[in-house]
Structures are given as C-alpha cells and as structure tokens.
Amino acid sequence: MEWNEILIRYGELSLKGRNRNVFVRKLKNNIKDAMRDLQSVRLKAERDRMFLVADDEEDMKKAIERLPHIFGIQSFSPVAKCEADLDAIKKKAIDVIGSGETTGRTFKVEIKRADKTFPYVTGELQQEIGGHVLSQFPELVVQMKKPDILLLVDIRKDGAFLTSKVFKGAGGMPVGSNGHSLLMLSGGIDSPVAGYLLMKRGVSIDAIHFASPPYTSELAKRKVTDLTEQLSSFGASVRLHIIPFTELQQAIVKQVPDNLSMTTTRRMMLQIADKVREEIGALAIITGESLGQVASQTLDSLTAINEVTATPILRPLIAMDKLEIIDISQKIGTYDISIRPYEDCCTIFTPSNPKTKPKIEKVQHFESFFDFPPLIDEAVRNRTTIEAFEQRQADADFSDLL
Numbered sequence: 001m002e003w004n005e006i007l008i009r010y011g012e013l014s015l016k017g018r019n020r021n022v023f024v025r026k027l028k029n030n031i032k033d034a035m036r037d038l039q040s041v042r043l044k045a046e047r048d049r050m051f052l053v054a055d056d057e058e059d060m061k062k063a064i065e066r067l068p069h070i071f072g073i074q075s076f077s078p079v080a081k082c083e084a085d086l087d088a089i090k091k092k093a094i095d096v097i098g099s100g101e102t103t104g105r106t107f108k109v110e111i112k113r114a115d116k117t118f119p120y121v122t123g124e125l126q127q128e129i130g131g132h133v134l135s136q137f138p139e140l141v142v143q144m145k146k147p148d149i150l151l152l153v154d155i156r157k158d159g160a161f162l163t164s165k166v167f168k169g170a171g172g173m174p175v176g177s178n179g180h181s182l183l184m185l186s187g188g189i190d191s192p193v194a195g196y197l198l199m200k201r202g203v204s205i206d207a208i209h210f211a212s213p214p215y216t217s218e219l220a221k222r223k224v225t226d227l228t229e230q231l232s233s234f235g236a237s238v239r240l241h242i243i244p245f246t247e248l249q250q251a252i253v254k255q256v257p258d259n260l261s262m263t264t265t266r267r268m269m270l271q272i273a274d275k276v277r278e279e280i281g282a283l284a285i286i287t288g289e290s291l292g293q294v295a296s297q298t299l300d301s302l303t304a305i306n307e308v309t310a311t312p313i314l315r316p317l318i319a320m321d322k323l324e325i326i327d328i329s330q331k332i333g334t335y336d337i338s339i340r341p342y343e344d345c346c347t348i349f350t351p352s353n354p355k356t357k358p359k360i361e362k363v364q365h366f367e368s369f370f371d372f373p374p375l376i377d378e379a380v381r382n383r384t385t386i387e388a389f390e391q392r393q394a395d396a397d398f399s400d401l402l
C-alpha cells in the first residue's frame with residue numbers, strides 16, 4: 001500500500017491556548033530535525049493538525065517509523081490520496097481497508113467534505129463507499145459507535161484523502177517548548193529515564209557526566225555517549241559535557257572521612273553542574289535520584305547535598321520503584337546500554353559504610369580544611385563538550401528543503 005502523506009494530531013497541544021503557536025512551531029522544527037536526512041519530506045502545519053508529505057516511498061516508511069518517538073504528537077495516520085471522483089475513491093477505499101486486518105472487525109465510513117462543490121451529499125457518499133467496501137470484505141460488520149476500523153474520507157479541492165489506521169504518538173509536549181535543563185547522566189539505569197521524562201514534558205536538555213580516568217574506562221564513556229544518542233532520538237539533540245573528576249575525587253578521599261565522602265562527592269558534582277548550567281543558560285538540574293534507593297538518596301542526604309545550591313533540582317523518579325524505572329528504561333531503549341558492565345566514578349570510590357543521615361555542619365567542617373573551589377573551577381573549565389548529536393550544520397543545510 002502506497003501512502004502519500006501522514007496526518008499528525010497534536011493532542012495536549014490543543015489545550016495550550018495562547019502558547020499554541022509556539023508549541024506548533026517547536027513541534028514542526030523537531031519533526032524536521034528528526035527527518036532531516038529524508039530528502040523528499042515536506043511539512044504543512046495547520047491550526048490543529050499537521051501533514052507530512054513524502055514523495056519517496058522509502059522516506060515515507062522511515063517517517064512512519066520515527067514519528068512515534070517525537071513528543072507532542074498524540075496520534076498519526078498514514079493517508080492515501082486519489083482523484084476527487086467517486087469511482088476513484090471507492091477503488092482507493094478497497095486498497096486502504098485491504099492494507100490491514102479485516103477478519104472479525106467492525107467498520108464505519110466517515111466523510112468530511114471540505115470541497116462543497118463535490119456532487120454528492122455526505123449520506124449518499126457514506127452509503128456508496130460503505131456498500132462497496134462491504135461487497136469486497138463481507139466479513140466486516142458495520143458499527144456506528146467505536147468501530148475497530150474507521151475509514152475517514154476527506155474530500156478537498158486538490159483530491160480525496162483516505163485513512164483507516166491510527167498510530168499512537170509519544171504524547172507529551174514538544175521538546176524545547178518548556179525551557180532548558182542540565183541532566184546529570186551517570187551511565188546507570190535511572191538518570192536516562194529521568195532525562196526522558198523531562199523531555200516528555202517539553203524540556204530540552206544538555207547532559208553532564210563525571211568521569212574519573214584511569215579509574216573509569218573509555219568504554220564507560222562510550223556508554224554515556226550512547227545513552228545521550230538514544231535520548232537524542234526523542235525529538236531534539238542532546239549535548240554532552242564530560243567533566244574530568246579524578247583530582248577532585250582523590251582530594252575528597254584524602255580530606256573527608258570515609259562515611260561522609262559520598263555526600264561531599266555529590267556536593268562537588270552539584271556545584272560543578274550548577275556552574276555549567278549557568279554557562280549554558282539552563283534553568284534547572286535534573287537527577288535520577290529515587291527516595292531511599294541508596295544511602296545518598298535519603299531525605300537527610302538529599303538535604304545535605306542540596307545545600308550547595310538554590311537552583312531547582314528536578315527529580316522525576318523520586319517516588320518511583322526500581323521496577324517501574326526499569327520498565328520505562330526498557331521501553332525507551334536505554335536499559336541495554338545502562339547495564340553494560342563498566343564502572344562509574346562513584347561506584348569505584350564508594351565508601352563501605354556511607355552515612356544515611358549526614359549532618360550538614362559536619363560535612364562543611366571537613367570540607368573547610370581543603371580549598372575545593374579552584375578544583376571545581378578547573379573541572380568546569382577542562383570539560384569536553386560533545387556536539388556530535390546537534391548536527392546544527394546539517395539542520396541548516398536541510399532547512400531550506402522543508
């Protein structure tokens with residue numbers, strides 16, 4: 001079956017009143033971005049829906065594969081086009097219905113006649129087309145309420161457009177329509193899920209990762225770049241900042257008693273993240289923390305860690321169970337990357353008996369014997385930023401075509 005265009009429905013976007021133009025524009029850009037290598041793809045945005053047109057059949061197939069990942073789309077339907085002529089419509093209706101399962105299904109035809117000059121009234125058309133479909137697929141049963149197959153026939157000036165399949169979109173809001181944040185991305189299971197959930201609410205992200213070579217390997221870094229790439233498939237590219245953290249971790253191990261070193265490590269990470277956040281103009285920091293999961297994630301620990309900044313810390317997983325988090329990570333394709341067995345900087349320096357109720361004054365006391373701020377600034381300065389996922393140039397080259 002050859003589809004000529006895809007009808008894209010916005011869902012939540014339609015609730016957004018005054019902001020809707022901004023949302024639609026963002027969504028359009030994100031779709032363009034995801035399709036930038038598909039030369040024949042064009043987009044037409046209307047008030048409450050968008051059409052993706054592709055002349056090339058392969059491009060159309062790829063577009064159908066990619067659309068379910070893009071936030072802000074509620075559902076989409078591939079559409080077949082024919083001449084606005086009753087016989088042509090009847091013929092096309094058979095192709096469209098025949099492209100899916102018909103056994104044991106209920107069915108209904110719905111007509112939309114934007115072209116009022118078309119020489120049949122809606123009731124007549126419904127009967128003609130419905131009768132023809134039933135003569136070819138006698139197994140179908142007509143049902144007016146909630147049919148399994150709804151054949152939509154939209155008659156416009158430039159032709160008739162038929163569709164019968166509705167694919168579920170990713171929902172949520174277009175990435176970038178709700179501000180920018182910095183995700184602390186560890187390489188574990190949780191933080192990629194945290195990033196995904198905020199992206200789903202329309203937040204665009206940069207990611208920051210703390211690496212401690214030679215204690216952490218190139219393969220551990222690769223894991224994080226792969227996670228970043230996977231997150232980039234949800235509607236907007238993610239830039240990754242890799243922080244050299246070895247010197248600071250060694251200083252922490254020397255200066256701070258074993259049972260408080262995890263708290264200090266987190267406080268240092270957060271201060272570095274906060275400086276990077278400021279430099280890139282992000283408004284909040286996202287982490288994959290979930291209450292009670294490990295010693296550094298008790299309310300007391302989170303309070304002691306949080307004390308170093310007034311920046312909002314978004315913790316979308318805070319009340320989730322590990323199994324719920326794993327379930328999402330499997331669905332979004334990050335789980336298999338996260339379970340690769342390479343050590344994270346925190347795992348290697350993990351103390352044997354970290355305090356679950358660290359006292360802020362004690363932590364501050366031990367930190368005061370060493371001049372940490374210069375090391376923090378140096379780590380921020382010496383970061384490596386991977387822009388590979390942005391492909392801004394590619395976007396710019398392609399934008400004229402859309």
Ligand SMILES: Nc1ncnc2c1ncn2[C@@H]1O[C@H](COP(=O)(O)OP(=O)(O)OP(=O)(O)O)[C@@H](O)[C@H]1O
Nearest residue numbers: 184185186188189190191208209210287288289296
């Ligand atoms: N090396 C790191 N680089 C960047 N962020 C980190 C790093 N280690 C930890 N974090 C951040 O701190 C959060 C808590 O980390 P921790 O290791 O305590 O928990 P976790 O539940 O194992 O999280 P994850 O599964 O994301 O590693 C992480 O979700 C992440 O946001």
